[in-house]
Amino acid sequence: xxxxxxxxxxxxxQEGENLTVYCNSSSVFSSLQWYRQEPGEGPVLLVTVVTxxxxxxLKRLTFQFGDARKDSSLHITAxxxxxxxxxxxxxxxxxxxxxxxxxxxxxxxx
Amino acid sequence: xxQVTQNPRYLITVTGKKLTVTCSQNMNHEYMSWYRQDPGxxxxxxxxxMNVEVTDKGDVPEGYKxxxxxxxxxxxxxxxxxxxxxxxYFCASSLYGGTLSGNTIYFGEGSWLTVV
Numbered sequence: 001x002x003x004x005x006x007x008x009x010x011x012x013x014q015e016g017e018n019l020t021v022y023c024n025s026s027s028v029f030s031s032l033q034w035y036r037q038e039p040g041e042g043p044v045l046l047v048t049v050v051t052x053x054x055x056x057x058l059k060r061l062t063f064q065f066g067d068a069r070k071d072s073s074l075h076i077t078a079x080x081x082x083x084x085x086x087x088x089x090x091x092x093x094x095x096x097x098x099x100x101x102x103x104x105x106x107x108x109x110x
Numbered sequence: 111x112x113q114v115t116q117n118p119r120y121l122i123t124v125t126g127k128k129l130t131v132t133c134s135q136n137m138n139h140e141y142m143s144w145y146r147q148d149p150g151x152x153x154x155x156x157x158x159x160m161n162v163e164v165t166d167k168g169d170v171p172e173g174y175k176x177x178x179x180x181x182x183x184x185x186x187x188x189x190x191x192x193x194x195x196x197x198x199y200f201c202a203s204s205l206y207g208g209t210l211s212g213n214t215i216y217f218g219e220g221s222w223l224t225v226v
Contacts, residue, residue, distance in 0.1 A: 006152075009150070029209075042114070042216075042217025042219055043215075044217075088152065088153065090153075090215070091208075092207065092209050095207070096160055096166065096207030097168060097169070098155060098215065099155070099169075100155075102150055103152050
C-alpha cells in the first residue's frame with residue numbers, strides 16, 4: 001500500500017476540457033508538493049502547499065490542500081496539449097525521506 | 111543555470127557486471143538522492159545523502175550502494191546488477207529533504223538502465 005494514492009492513474013481528454021486529479025493519504029502532512037514530468041525529462045516542481053485549506057493558482061492550474069492536510073487536488077481549466085504529462089504529488093516521508101505518489105498520466109488531445 | 115547531470119543516459123548491461131551511474135549538481139545543495147521510476151509505482155527513493163559522508167537508505171536500497179565524498183557528486187553503484195534493476199533512474203538534489211516551502215527538488219534527466 002502506497003502512502004500517497006493518486007487518482008485517476010490515467011486521463012485522456014480533449015483540448016478545452018476541465019479536469020481534476022487527486023492525491024490522497026490517511027496521514028497528515030506539514031506540506032505537499034506537485035510536480036509535472038514530461039516524456040524524457042525529470043519532474044519539475046509546480047507548487048508547494050503548506051496550510052490546510054490553502055488554494056494556490058498557477059495560470060490555469062489550481063491546487064488545493066485539504067483542510068486536514070491529508071489530501072490535495074489539482075484542477076486544470078481548459079486543458080491544452082502542453083499540459084500533457086505525468087503529475088506527481090510528494091510529501092516528506094519521515095526523517096529526511098521524500099515520498100512520491102505513482103502519478104496521474106494526463107494526455108490532452110488537440 | 112541550476113543543473114543536475116547524470117550519466118550515462120542509456121545503458122544496456124549484463125547480469126553481474128558492476129556499473130556506476132554518476133550524478134553531479136551545481137547548486138551547492140547539501141541533500142542529494144537517487145530514485146527509480148517503474149510503471150505504476152511512481153518514484154521510489156533508493157538512497158539519500160544529507161551531506162558529505164552522510165548517507166542513508168530510502169525505501170528500496172537493496173542491490174545499490176552510494177557514496178558522497180564531495181558535495182557536488184553522488185554516484186549510484188550497482189555491484190552486481192540483476193534484471194529486476196531494469197528501470198529509469200533519477201538523481202535529484204535540494205537544499206534539504208522533504209517538501210517544505212522553499213525546498214525545490216531538482217531532478218536530472220534520467221538514466222535508462224536495462225539489465226539482461
